[in-house]
Amino acid sequence: MGEPSKLGFGARGLVLGLGCLAVLVPFWAVLVTSIASPAEVNGAGGFVLWTNQPTLDSYRAVLSGGIVTRALLVSAGITAVGTALSLVATIALAYALSRPGSLLQKPILLMTVFTLLFNPGIIPMYLAVKQLGLLDSYLALILPVLVNAFNVIVMRAFFQGIPGELRESAYMDGAGEMRILLRIVLPLSKAVVSVIGLFYAVAYWNAFFSAMLYLQSSEKWPLQLVLRTYVVNNTPIGSDQLSSNVENLPPQISVQMAILVISVLPILFVYPFIQKHFAKGLMVGAVKG
């Protein structure tokens, strides 16, 4: 568009290049430090940006049992179970709301949208979870965030975009609502289901404050809390926290960086799949919805 000026071209390239570097350099430093040899790390007094003797010792140290291994399993479990439950509840509610004129559709839609406007607050939330007997239970990390109204609205908008004739002809053929949902609507909605599913999964994996608030015993900690304690707060991590069969513990910083890499890796792994679906209409339409 317009005549490309050399100056503008260069300036734009520079901004984009610097922006990308600002994202990539920290990851690179963390990754390399986690696999560098103890001699290299100690020699550099901390971070290294290159290694000639890569080693997986720090990963072996944190993954062979102990608090990080356990936290990893906890986080994976919460993410898997939470995402599955959230998707089922969200799809079901969105489908029910995608049918204007059905019984109670309007009040339920209104009450769903209203939750976007008002946040009940930390204290009442904590008391409700406590009252329901969910303190120190993994369910406290799932049930309060089971359905996100925003995701419901996005999915509902998608369901409503499916031509009504498809549903009506199935109805004429004697199919019930469940059959229509499972056989007609869902197969046509793979894109939106995978995006919303990944949004839920990322949210469960990343949840930190709810775990800090509702889980009292440290044996139940998910990865984010372990990360806070041993990386952000710099609490020393030794053989007490890891499994006892690790002799020659790698340098502290390599162990910390290995924990960091382990908590980022699943996100990096699913990221290309989410990214594939960043269709421009999806979110914009939803915000306006």
Added chain:
Amino acid sequence: MHSLRDRWRRDRVLLLLALPGVTALLLFHYLPLGGNIIAFQDFQPFLGIWHSPYVGLDNFEPVLTGDPVFLSALANTLIITLIQVVFVFPLPICLALILNATISERLKRLAQSILYMPHFLSWVIVVALFQQMFGNGGMLNAWLRSADLSTFHIVGVPELFKLMITSQVIWKDTGWSTIIFLAALSRVDPAQMEAAVVDGASAVRRLWHVTLPYIRPVIVLLLILRLGDSLSVGFEQIILQQAQVGAGASEVLDTYVYNHGIVGGDWGTAAAVGLIKGIVGVALVLGANRLAHALGEQGVYAK
């Protein structure tokens, strides 16, 4: 019109489908909403919500009389919001314009993939990364030390805290926030743009008269949402770093509620502050939306 009975028979499966989601919303949004009643109680955990005595507006005293601790939290919150509206809000718009003007589609995709990514990292990870980069033992200072230069104390310095969290927000979300602007920019009519070029409009004028009208509704919408969120500023982000800089620089309304209620056991005051924050938040969204309508914009919902 069908009778209620017919409609029930026709729609009961739909209602059954809505049930789990509706139950979750009732239990974890509407029940706690009612729980705000403890803002008017001298809440004692062992007495519970049913038996704690009512104390009128006593819990609102710090707010009404302007308790310095509360005022400091309010001031920090508003300052952070102001900084972020002025310095953080325009960045994705600029970045989206730059991305949009990038001619090579492959280069644009690559840059987007990289720039969107930090959005999906948790705050714990972002804070950890920043500390490892800028902390006293971090990469920057290790490098300065090895080059025999003087080191910077950045992490844990109260005066720099607001700068620190603003940089973190920029790093994490600038890329991701471009999505909505890029979507708006993709609707710019190429014929209109070419006509402007033919008419000899300068780049600045084309930006102002051709491009901007397409993204202005989005800018207004996001500004409204941001203003409605004025009183919420990065709770997880701040609570993670509060111990390093102390409450003076970092206490905001959300952390005030957490520290006084959950940590300090002053449930009533904490709930009162939380309640006021919620109500003001709703009022801000509605007010900003009305302002948008008055200015002829669409706002969050149409009139």
